[in-house]
Amino acid sequence: MKITELLKPESIALGVKASSKDEIIDCLTGLMEQGGRLNDRAGYKEGILAREALGSTAIGEGIAIPHAKVAAVKEPGLAAVTVPEGVDYEAFDGSLANLIFMIAAPDGEADTHLEALSKLSTLLMNPGFKDALIAAKTKEEFLQIIDDTENARYAKKQEEQVSQKSQDAAAQKDAGTEPMPPQSGYRVLAVTACPTGIAHTYMAAENLENMGRKLGIPLKAETNGSAGADNVLxxxxIKNAECIIIAADKNVxxxxxxxxxxxxxxVAEGIHHGEELVKRAVSGTVPVYHHSGSVGESERGGSGSSDSLGRQIYKHLMNGVSHMLPFVIGGGILIALAFLFDDYEMNPANFGKNTPLAAYLKTVGEQAFGMMLPVLAGYIAMSIxxxxxxxxxxxxxxxxxxxxxxxxxxxGDVNAGFLGAxxxxxxxxxxxxxxxxxLSKLPKSLEGIKPVLLYPVLGVFITAVVTTFINPYVGMINDALTNALNSMGGTSRVILGMVVAGMMSVDMGGPVNKAAYVFGTAQLAEGNFEVMAAVMAGGMVPPLVIALCSTFFKKKFTEKERQSGLVNYIMGLSFITEGVIPFAAQDPLRVIPSCVIGSAAAGGLSMFLxxxxxxxxxxxxxLPTIGNPLGYLAAVLIGSVIGCIILAALKKNIEE
Structure with missing residues (x-):
C-alpha cells in the first residue's frame, strides 16, 4: 500500500492559520472525518489527546505526527496540513510546526497500512521532502511530491541492494571464498520501538541507518512496530556486532x-541524536549489558542507570500489578456474584456455597483470586x-x-499476604x-545448563528460603496494619477514605492513582472491603464530574468538548478514570483540583456509610455486589456534584 492511498485530497489543507495546538488537532480530526476514515470523531479526538497527554508528538524541525489507534477509526488513513507561519506544538527543540500529518489506525489486528505509515515516517526525515510539501500550492502537487519521493526512495533502495550484492560477490571472489551473507558484517545493531509503534519507531530506525551510512559504519535496525517486529536481528x-543501540519507550x-x-x-534520541549514538557505539567505551534490566548508563552518556532507583522499582511493581489485576478482578467479581446468587438462610455459616451455582462461582473465583499473590511476585521478578x-x-x-x-x-502460622508477595x-x-x-564465571561449556537447571533450582530454593525467613516479620507488619484499620473509629475511617479516593484523581492512572488502587486491592486480599469501595468511588467521580459539568454548564466547554463529555458518563459509571485525561491535559489547574475534591468527598461518604x-x-x-448499594450510589453522586460545581466555578465561559 502506498502513502497516497491513505491520504485523500479531502483530508489535506494547505496554508492553514492556527494560534494553538488544539486548533490544529481540531482541524485535522475534521479533515480525517471528511475523508470518511472515522465512525466517531469525538472518540478519535479523545485518543489523539490521550496520546498527547503522554508527551507531544512533535518531532522537532517543524514536523509533528499526532496519531491514535482506537476503535473510533473506521479505516486507516492520513490527514495533513501545512502551516506556513508555524504553530507551537510543544516541540523539544522549541521550533514551530509547519507540516503536520495526523495518523488514524483502527484498533485491533495490524494491517498492511502500517507499512505505508512507516514509509511516511522515514520520508519525513528528508529535509528536502518536508520543504517541498510546505511549499506546495495545490493538493494535487502535495500528493504528487509524496508519490514521486516514495517512488524515488524505492528505486534507490533497490539500487543500493544490487550494488551491495555486487560488492560482496566481488570481494568474496577476490578472496577466493564462497559468498558470505552480507548481514554478518554489521558493526552496530539497533532496536527501535515507541508505545504505539506507528511513527517514531520507523523514524528512529531510518535515522540510525542513515547515520550509519554517513559515517561508513554498517548498521541494521530492527523495528518493533504495531504490526510486529520487522528486520529482526x-x-x-548479534554475536558479531560491536554494540547494540536500544532506542525504545516500551519493553523489548x-x-x-x-x-x-x-x-x-x-526513541526520540534515535530520531534526534542518531549520529552521536552511532559514534558512541563504536567508541569502545560502552558498558556491557548483563541482562539485569540496567545497562549502567544514562540516556545521554555519563554514569548511573537510565532510570532512577525509584523509577525502576515503580516499573517492576507495575509490571507485577498489571499482570495480577485480571486475576483479582475476575476472581473478585465471581466471588461477589456467588454471594449475590446464594441463599443466606439455608446455612449462614456456609454462605456463598449453599446453592450449586453459588458454590461453583465461589470455588472458581477463589482459585482465580488465590493466584494474585504468586502472579504479582512472579512478574515483578520477571521484570527485574x-x-x-x-x-x-x-x-x-x-x-x-x-x-x-x-x-x-x-x-498457616503467619499472614505475610500482599506485602510478603x-x-x-x-x-x-x-x-x-x-x-x-x-554463574558467569563458570566455563562456557556449562552455558546451556544455566537456564534449564541452575537458574530454576538455585533461584527457586534461595527465594523460598529468603521468603520463609522474612514471613514472620512481614506477617507482624501486615497484622499491625490490619488491626490498625479495624480499630479505626468513624472519623479516622472517613479520613482514610478521603485520602485514598482523592489519590485516584491526582494523576488519572499515573503513579499516585496506581498506589491508591494497589493499596485497595491489598486490603481486599486481607478482607478489608471498605477501602476498595472508597477507592473505586474515587475513580468513578472524575469522569462523572466532566460529564455533569459539560452537560449543565455548556458555556464552559466547546461543542466538541461537550460531545466528548457525554462519553464520560459511560466511562465514569464503568470506573474508567482515564476518560478525564484529555480535559485534565488542557486545563490541569482547574480540572484536577475539582476532581480530587469530588473524589475525596465520595470516598469519605462511602466509608461513613x-x-x-x-x-x-x-x-x-x-452494584449488586456492593454492601449498602444505595449509600454507595449516593456517595458517588454527591462527590460528582461537588466536583462539578467547583469546576464550573473555576472555569471561565468560552465566550470570555
Whole structure:
C-alpha cells in the first residue's frame, strides 16, 4: 500500500492559520472525518489527546505526527496540513510546526497500512521532502511530491541492494571464498520501538541507518512496530556486532543481548541524536549489558542507570500489578456474584456455597483470586531478571501466601499476604540477577545448563528460603496494619477514605492513582472491603464530574468538548478514570483540583456509610455486589456534584 492511498485530497489543507495546538488537532480530526476514515470523531479526538497527554508528538524541525489507534477509526488513513507561519506544538527543540500529518489506525489486528505509515515516517526525515510539501500550492502537487519521493526512495533502495550484492560477490571472489551473507558484517545493531509503534519507531530506525551510512559504519535496525517486529536481528548478527543501540519507550526482548555492549535511550534520541549514538557505539567505551534490566548508563552518556532507583522499582511493581489485576478482578467479581446468587438462610455459616451455582462461582473465583499473590511476585521478578526470574517469583509468592515458616513448613502460622508477595517478587528478581553474575564465571561449556537447571533450582530454593525467613516479620507488619484499620473509629475511617479516593484523581492512572488502587486491592486480599469501595468511588467521580459539568454548564466547554463529555458518563459509571485525561491535559489547574475534591468527598461518604466492595473493578455493573448499594450510589453522586460545581466555578465561559 502506498502513502497516497491513505491520504485523500479531502483530508489535506494547505496554508492553514492556527494560534494553538488544539486548533490544529481540531482541524485535522475534521479533515480525517471528511475523508470518511472515522465512525466517531469525538472518540478519535479523545485518543489523539490521550496520546498527547503522554508527551507531544512533535518531532522537532517543524514536523509533528499526532496519531491514535482506537476503535473510533473506521479505516486507516492520513490527514495533513501545512502551516506556513508555524504553530507551537510543544516541540523539544522549541521550533514551530509547519507540516503536520495526523495518523488514524483502527484498533485491533495490524494491517498492511502500517507499512505505508512507516514509509511516511522515514520520508519525513528528508529535509528536502518536508520543504517541498510546505511549499506546495495545490493538493494535487502535495500528493504528487509524496508519490514521486516514495517512488524515488524505492528505486534507490533497490539500487543500493544490487550494488551491495555486487560488492560482496566481488570481494568474496577476490578472496577466493564462497559468498558470505552480507548481514554478518554489521558493526552496530539497533532496536527501535515507541508505545504505539506507528511513527517514531520507523523514524528512529531510518535515522540510525542513515547515520550509519554517513559515517561508513554498517548498521541494521530492527523495528518493533504495531504490526510486529520487522528486520529482526539474527543470533549471528548479534554475536558479531560491536554494540547494540536500544532506542525504545516500551519493553523489548533483552535476553538476547546478554554480554554485549549496549546503549539504552528513549526513541526520540534515535530520531534526534542518531549520529552521536552511532559514534558512541563504536567508541569502545560502552558498558556491557548483563541482562539485569540496567545497562549502567544514562540516556545521554555519563554514569548511573537510565532510570532512577525509584523509577525502576515503580516499573517492576507495575509490571507485577498489571499482570495480577485480571486475576483479582475476575476472581473478585465471581466471588461477589456467588454471594449475590446464594441463599443466606439455608446455612449462614456456609454462605456463598449453599446453592450449586453459588458454590461453583465461589470455588472458581477463589482459585482465580488465590493466584494474585504468586502472579504479582512472579512478574515483578520477571521484570527485574527476565524469564529466569518468573519461576522463582511464582514460588516466592506462593510461599508468602501460605505463610510458611521454618517451624511450620506447611504454613498457616503467619499472614505475610500482599506485602510478603511483594517482597518475594523483588527478592526473587535480584537473587536471579546475583546468580547470573556469579554463574558467569563458570566455563562456557556449562552455558546451556544455566537456564534449564541452575537458574530454576538455585533461584527457586534461595527465594523460598529468603521468603520463609522474612514471613514472620512481614506477617507482624501486615497484622499491625490490619488491626490498625479495624480499630479505626468513624472519623479516622472517613479520613482514610478521603485520602485514598482523592489519590485516584491526582494523576488519572499515573503513579499516585496506581498506589491508591494497589493499596485497595491489598486490603481486599486481607478482607478489608471498605477501602476498595472508597477507592473505586474515587475513580468513578472524575469522569462523572466532566460529564455533569459539560452537560449543565455548556458555556464552559466547546461543542466538541461537550460531545466528548457525554462519553464520560459511560466511562465514569464503568470506573474508567482515564476518560478525564484529555480535559485534565488542557486545563490541569482547574480540572484536577475539582476532581480530587469530588473524589475525596465520595470516598469519605462511602466509608461513613459503611459501603463495602468485594470486586475491585466494574463500577455500576457490580452494584449488586456492593454492601449498602444505595449509600454507595449516593456517595458517588454527591462527590460528582461537588466536583462539578467547583469546576464550573473555576472555569471561565468560552465566550470570555
Amino acid at each position: 539474527t543470533a549471528e548478527e 526482548e533483552m535476553a538476547r543481548f546478554d554480554g554485549k555492549p549496549l546503549i539504552q535511550v528513549p 531478571a527476565d524469564r529466569p526470574g518468573l519461576a522463582a517469583g511464582f514460588v516466592g509468592g506462593l510461599v508468602a501466601k501460605m505463610g510458611m515458616t521454618f517451624g511450620n513448613p506447611a504454613g 511483594l517482597f518475594a517478587g523483588f527478592a526473587a528478581g535480584y537473587i536471579l540477577v546475583g546468580l547470573r553474575k556469579l 459503611g459501603c463495602t466492595l468485594r470486586a475491585p473493578h466494574g463500577g455500576l455493573f457490580v
